[in-house]
Amino acid sequence: MSERVMLPSLDPRTGRAAADGIEVTTTQELDAACAAADAAARGLEQLGREGRAVMLIAMATELEARREELVAVADRETGLGSPRLPGELTRTVFQLQFFAEVLREGSYLEATIDHRGETPAGVRPDLRRTMRPLGAVGVFGASNFPFAFSVPGGDTASALAAGCPVVAKAHEAHPITSRLCFEALAAGAAAAGAPEHSVSLVAGWDVGRALVEHPMVRAVGFTGSLNGGRALADIAAARPVPIPFFGELGAVNAVVVCPDAARTRGADIAAGLVASFTLGVGQFCTKPGLLLLPAGADGRALRDALSELVAATSPGVLLSERTADNFTTGRERLVGSPGVTVLAEGSPVVTAEGWWASPVVVTATAEAVASVASHEVFGPSLVVAEYASEAELDSLLDGLTGALTATVHATEADDLAARLLERFSRQVGRIVWNGFPTGVAVAWAMQHGGPYPAATHAAHTSVGAAAIRRWLRPVTYQDVPQSLLPDELRDGPVAVPRRVDGRLELPAS
């Protein structure tokens, strides 16, 4: 017998293996996992909305029961520490419970009934439309959120809610955390009587491509880098039967400070920005990456305050050697770009062990902005530029690509703000007013996505109630007898909102 290839578990604070890691999935095992997930699809759908709600809550409970071990292992594998990791686990537990609420509420089915009737275009048959799950799906978690955007995260929660079995890929940067989370989800599924293979775990550097190509995988959720995500998206699109690839690929998130905001709240904005772009050592896809300040004394004062705060920061540990290498490369490219000057840096890294980095802020000339802002630098970096007029600001913003967020700092005296909101509504997924973009609430009204390259499908979100829609497909039943219709499409009172003959109806509460 040959020995199994292992995916090591490394401690980013030291760079050394801290545990044995997990076994790399073989081609045969991947095939078996996808086939088992496909076979579980019907059972998971037939569990029904309430059955799946109970399952999600049981999964949340199992995660909560393993809190101490999960946080400790995740900390050892990611270096994200406390209070971040306990908070992220709380959010992940809440997210599973939230999708149970989405299931029980039932609007996501978009149940629609048109009874037989006359129309100006002739007789319309009886038509009834609802949403059905796509089947087994693949989920690629992100390195920077070992819980909330990884094995037990929003993609998995929303796909399971929809009724789609999940084949999750363990992240190389937190393999044991991935396995422990998978075990919690599997225990929750078992406790709720869900099919055994409602969730599966696969692992390995090369398993991703095979997962996206597998004929029994009907869609993929992905959170990660632009390069890796685009490569997988291209594979998904080129399959004999193409599948949707819902990739959240990160972004350069712009923050515009309007003149009166700079004048009246400059110091607060500087403090908030430094806290935001260094949060989690800058490893957020919603990290503010570009700050546009008004030229003149108020903008300069804000910049000076920012510079002072950054100079007082210390190094933080990055998630993995790859993250550290990419940050080093990205930082060097940024600092070496024409028109770019280092404004401030945190204290230097003093240890030779592990993968540490210090925050850096650079200034860029107006000419340099489009070029340096077209590449996200994942980690604690921020580009600052000035605008001398509204026309120059427009021109700077015209050069930006799609993004997850844009932030406007303004007061009532800043007439510019309305135009910025209108523009950003065409460029990003979420517009933040007088705040900071890091922090993505799990909510009905959340949108986490945006025009490419922020996401591969700008019409969808990976956070919030609407995330479930990615895993669903509508089916219309024409003249089908009552007894053979899905429950939510039968005549008579039901517990979900429905549109009946054009009118939206709420269930009696």
Add this chain to the structure above:
Amino acid sequence: MSERVMLPSLDPRTGRAAADGIEVTTTQELDAACAAADAAARGLEQLGREGRAVMLIAMATELEARREELVAVADRETGLGSPRLPGELTRTVFQLQFFAEVLREGSYLEATIDHRGETPAGVRPDLRRTMRPLGAVGVFGASNFPFAFSVPGGDTASALAAGCPVVAKAHEAHPITSRLCFEALAAGAAAAGAPEHSVSLVAGWDVGRALVEHPMVRAVGFTGSLNGGRALADIAAARPVPIPFFGELGAVNAVVVCPDAARTRGADIAAGLVASFTLGVGQFCTKPGLLLLPAGADGRALRDALSELVAATSPGVLLSERTADNFTTGRERLVGSPGVTVLAEGSPVVTAEGWWASPVVVTATAEAVASVASHEVFGPSLVVAEYASEAELDSLLDGLTGALTATVHATEADDLAARLLERFSRQVGRIVWNGFPTGVAVAWAMQHGGPYPAATHAAHTSVGAAAIRRWLRPVTYQDVPQSLLPDELRDGPVAVPRRVDGRLELPAS
């Protein structure tokens, strides 16, 4: 000056040019059209829901005002005749009016408000989510519906409703119809005060690829063949900034007759099927293409009735030389396949002029079904096969690809039916019970699409209210002041359904 290249207008009944045709769009003109459409996007959105509803109604009125000319020209270019073309125009007018209703109702915005509040995962900011248009889009109409799925059809109506300017490609098989329809839409836009370039027309064999590749085009709607559609979908996916390509690529639509239905209603089913598969000379994407009958006397009787009816049919005129060539090729491949035998044909084509074809029905052995059913033959053909047991039926259906529709003929005695419905809910977009799949009502509950190759995005529909969603993208506003929010997201009573703090609220009516 060089002469303009023309797209000829041909009469399929004779194959001869019946008019001068229209000018082929140059590369420069295409670029100008896309830029003008992009520039019109903001104005079309700012026209508002009511403004666009008025515009759609004005467009419908302008089409109606040109009815006589439109029907005459479309008949000369397509040979579809009466009552089909007057009926299709009525449907197209209704469809534009229907999207005005969808706009006024306002659910499509999915307006959602979460007020600031505490959650188990921390403080949630004020979040408000709505839908915004994508920008300029391209529309490729189909040869077989010169009105309803062409320049003034469902893609155009839903995109304009969403607020997206449309660059429509004139179909080669009905260029003058395309131009006349465009003129009606442009007159409607002008009458309603919409931006001048809310709708544009381009034409030419090679303009399609350039339209899909154009950086100012944000999405594409397409109705047409699998080969052509997949090629364009691949181009859309490979762009530096990929865009969604909503292709409806046709299907092999299965009809299963259960044993008791064959016994009790065999003759009616045979008559309905012949009417359905020869409707419009079989040139429907929802044409029934595969009939599965129970083995034994009842199935044989149905087959014999079908055969007799088909033998009594006459040739019909196909849409174009290309359609005729493809039908000839497809028919020859079908008839020449192992296990396939001609069951019946209509009377032979007697004219040497134009592009005529006669209906054909073949039988296929169980072994041959998967192979012959994997290629749609666009035109009046039908494949008939037998199943000797439920297991054999399952195995036949397992071999089918995704489709737009599936039809079940059954009585209460056919226990098989429930299983068929469950299976088809995973394979198709619309399930028809004791009816025939041709005929796609414009309705709130319609689904026209399905798993690949029926459509490139199975989550979407090209007919019915939900068709508008293809052209929209969500945006969330975080902590934005009331005065700067879109109207539908402000506090206080509004005229659209909204979800507020998790609860769906209807407007006071």
